Amino acid sequence: MSIRVQTEDFNIGTEIAGLTGGRTDIGAVVTFTGTVRGAAGESPITSMTLEHYPGMTEAELARVEAEANDRWPLSASLIVHRIGELHPGNNIVLVVTASAHRHAAFEAAEFLMDYLKSRAPFWKKEARPDGTSEWVDARETDTAALQRWQKSPSKAAE
């Protein structure tokens, strides 16, 4: 159970090794990596700046991670989120979940991302080639994605 907010990049292999190295109780590791796309819809972007709310970010991520650990039997989990100026192709966020079985690892990773996207206080501003920049609008679909977790802890059991 670990959370980091940082400007520097992360290495997925290193992060997995740090969580699972030397352990033989883990059967399944799921990672999610979010990256900066070179265009928002039709408009190309040159960079993306991530602002956050220091203190609350860590508190929200810890709450979200604790909730995932209540719902699924996780052996380990990790959330790393970058802040500052990023460019197309750069990593933004990493979620890693490890469990004895694959469905728990998959579902917990998806849950962490859905909650993180709707509750963790990060904001993205996109810069365009013409020098303008604009705050990214929240997507309705991210709120909708949360709602499926309110019925049942396991999609596999549906």
Place this chain on the structure above:
Amino acid sequence: MSIRVQTEDFNIGTEIAGLTGGRTDIGAVVTFTGTVRGAAGESPITSMTLEHYPGMTEAELARVEAEANDRWPLSASLIVHRIGELHPGNNIVLVVTASAHRHAAFEAAEFLMDYLKSRAPFWKKEARPDGTSEWVDARETDTAALQRWQKSPSKAAE
């Protein structure tokens, strides 16, 4: 879209870089890594040997990957499965999916694993500390896991 069956280990960071390096159309990368656990239920295991059906394995994995690409808008995907003798903590299988959006990447990775586990011709034999060894039984839950994909291509749309 890529498939490999090999005795040697894989490096997740290298595999992701190979799929996504230099691209800016990808927003989400999901990886699943299956690893050898040190015990099957209560019984400790010392090693696991993976046998497969050369030719059919590659054909089945290619069919499964093509099916995932029909169902979700994937930017890239990869399946690597190891064969031969493995030990607790070792990697067995890697699935990587990349897409513009996270739900497609998550669902396709879960789909690939569910199908791989029920259709790809691999068999595991576990060796015990007392020198005996036994073929692993197929799990009913893996067949059940397949059935949820037969209703709808998208859980997020349910």
Place this chain on the structure above:
Amino acid sequence: MTSGTKTNTVTLRYFAWVREKIGFAEEEIFLPAEVATVAELIVWLKTRGETYQAAFDKPEVVRTALDQTHARADTPIANAREIAFFPPVTGG
């Protein structure tokens, strides 16, 4: 200080476009006694000038946290020390 006369000092924090419209990231205010909820605080802030009116033009879009925990328009401010206003989050 007797109960009923609230003269708490609270820190207000603004993020993303809320911060840009207000013009700064943080300020300390004395919370007037008649301001009991988040919604009432927003109404009061809008009396303070054009920048506040611009930031809270559509108050239903602005999110609030009390002491770094998500709150709603009808959440009582109670003894919160830090109140933050920001757009819907877009991380991940």
Place this chain on the structure above:
Amino acid sequence: MTSGTKTNTVTLRYFAWVREKIGFAEEEIFLPAEVATVAELIVWLKTRGETYQAAFDKPEVVRTALDQTHARADTPIANAREIAFFPPVTGG
């Protein structure tokens, strides 16, 4: 060769515990004319000795592939060149 007299040579392949019970991984057989489906092939194989009887003791547990494609008990063998028998798969 006239149609109706099937004397195809097919390769049989065995995997995992099916292979261990049969005692070898592969053999070539002449497919008798009366064997039309996977289920009929299993019945015929069981007449060939104890090792085959042991391997196909519970034929419903054994999976089959015709030319490297999953098949069922009632699948016609038709002109398959390679028929494989194996336990339910356990990879991943």
